[in-house]
Amino acid sequence: MSESTSPIERVLVTGGAGFIGSHTCDRLLGLGKTVLAVDDLSTGHRENLAGALESPDCTLVEADAADPAAMERVFDDFEPDAVVHLAALVSVPQGEAEPGRNFRLNVAATQVVADAARRGICRRIVFASSAAVYGNSEALPLREDGATDPISQYGAAKLMSEKLLRAYAISYGLAATCFRFFNVYGPRQDPRSPYSGVVSIFADRYRAGQPVTVNGDGGQSRDFIYVGDLARAVAAAATDPAQRGGVYNLCTGRATTLLDLIDILAAEYPEVPAPSFGPERAGDIRHSLGDPAAAREVLAVTNDTPFADGIRALLASL
Numbered sequence: 001m002s003e004s005t006s007p008i009e010r011v012l013v014t015g016g017a018g019f020i021g022s023h024t025c026d027r028l029l030g031l032g033k034t035v036l037a038v039d040d041l042s043t044g045h046r047e048n049l050a051g052a053l054e055s056p057d058c059t060l061v062e063a064d065a066a067d068p069a070a071m072e073r074v075f076d077d078f079e080p081d082a083v084v085h086l087a088a089l090v091s092v093p094q095g096e097a098e099p100g101r102n103f104r105l106n107v108a109a110t111q112v113v114a115d116a117a118r119r120g121i122c123r124r125i126v127f128a129s130s131a132a133v134y135g136n137s138e139a140l141p142l143r144e145d146g147a148t149d150p151i152s153q154y155g156a157a158k159l160m161s162e163k164l165l166r167a168y169a170i171s172y173g174l175a176a177t178c179f180r181f182f183n184v185y186g187p188r189q190d191p192r193s194p195y196s197g198v199v200s201i202f203a204d205r206y207r208a209g210q211p212v213t214v215n216g217d218g219g220q221s222r223d224f225i226y227v228g229d230l231a232r233a234v235a236a237a238a239t240d241p242a243q244r245g246g247v248y249n250l251c252t253g254r255a256t257t258l259l260d261l262i263d264i265l266a267a268e269y270p271e272v273p274a275p276s277f278g279p280e281r282a283g284d285i286r287h288s289l290g291d292p293a294a295a296r297e298v299l300a301v302t303n304d305t306p307f308a309d310g311i312r313a314l315l316a317s318l
């Protein structure tokens with residue numbers, strides 16, 4: 001892996017107009033970096049970068065991260081020191097419906113971006129992997145050295161990308177950091193998408209005064225991480241020359257149930273009728289929880305925005 005310790009000033013962010021991407025761009029600008037967001041605006045929105053684009057240090061280019069010629073051009077023009085690769089087909093159900101598209105966007109695009117990096121001066125890549133690589137593992141909390149056994153096209157593709165990047169690190173000296181994101185929530189997560197996370201959908205409904213329907217008894221739990229905390233970790237891995245790469249969970253280690261979420265929302269909107277409870281959704285796992293220790297140790301960042309504070313920040317942004 002790269003032994004270079006030269007400063008990292010220019011960072012390219014694929015998927016930069018998305019939910020996580022736009023927060024990452026904000027954070028990088030806050031660190032004084034020059035940022036190029038690359039996005040095809042398929043699920044992202046230019047408005048997500050409204051604040052960032054007011055800075056002369058941020059530019060948005062519309063391009064397909066899976067297109068080798070387009071990526072070579074972008075890398076040649078911008079000459080990034082580091083790339084954060086977030087562009088993806090983010091929906092698990094869509095990955096099942098369109099496995100070819102999933103492969104192109106969640107595997108081939110990773111190779112395209114890594115290759116564009118290694119051809120130029122860029123020696124550092126941060127990749128958005130997912131807790132989906134663990135599949136239905138019940139060995140909670142999930143640790144990076146535990147078994148991976150994805151059960152979806154999406155999860156399999158994320159794991160393949162991790163392996164590809166590991167090989168790029170060994171073969172070409174790229175410092176490659178793969179972050180397994182758990183359930184990310186916060187401002188700019190699109191509640192209108194049918195594949196949006198439960199937090200943004202429930203928050204949106206409570207704010208509109210409408211009751212929610214819970215699939216199952218609400219006792220299912222997730223490890224919800226606030227997007228601002230996540231973006232801090234991603235930006236640190238991209239810009240700290242001491243970071244040498246590796247595979248890390250980005251999570252909190254806290255199990256939060258849907259009933260916990262509902263309690264917080266109900267306290268904010270006491271006029272909204274109580275939720276109703278429907279049948280469990282087929283294939284849903286009951287509990288998911290990650291071990292955050294490895295990332296905390298190596299990155300020296302905390303990711304502990306209390307859930308209620310994160311939810312209030314989300315509500316304030318709607």
Ligand SMILES: NC(=O)c1ccc[n+]([C@@H]2O[C@H](COP(=O)([O-])OP(=O)(O)OC[C@H]3O[C@@H](n4cnc5c(N)ncnc54)[C@H](O)[C@@H]3O)[C@@H](O)[C@H]2O)c1
Pocket residue numbers: 014015016017018019020021038039040041042043044045063064065066085086087088089090105109128129130131180181182183184185197
């Ligand atoms: N949100 C979560 O809880 C979560 C959990 C695990 C992993 N992830 C991963 O984090 C990354 C960001 O996800 P997000 O939640 O911000 O979703 P998002 O849809 O808001 O962001 C993805 C961005 O990538 C862009 N994009 C898609 N295909 C592209 C292409 N071919 N070329 C250029 N741009 C393209 C989209 O327009 C969008 O702006 C993804 O890789 C996703 O798989 C997210």
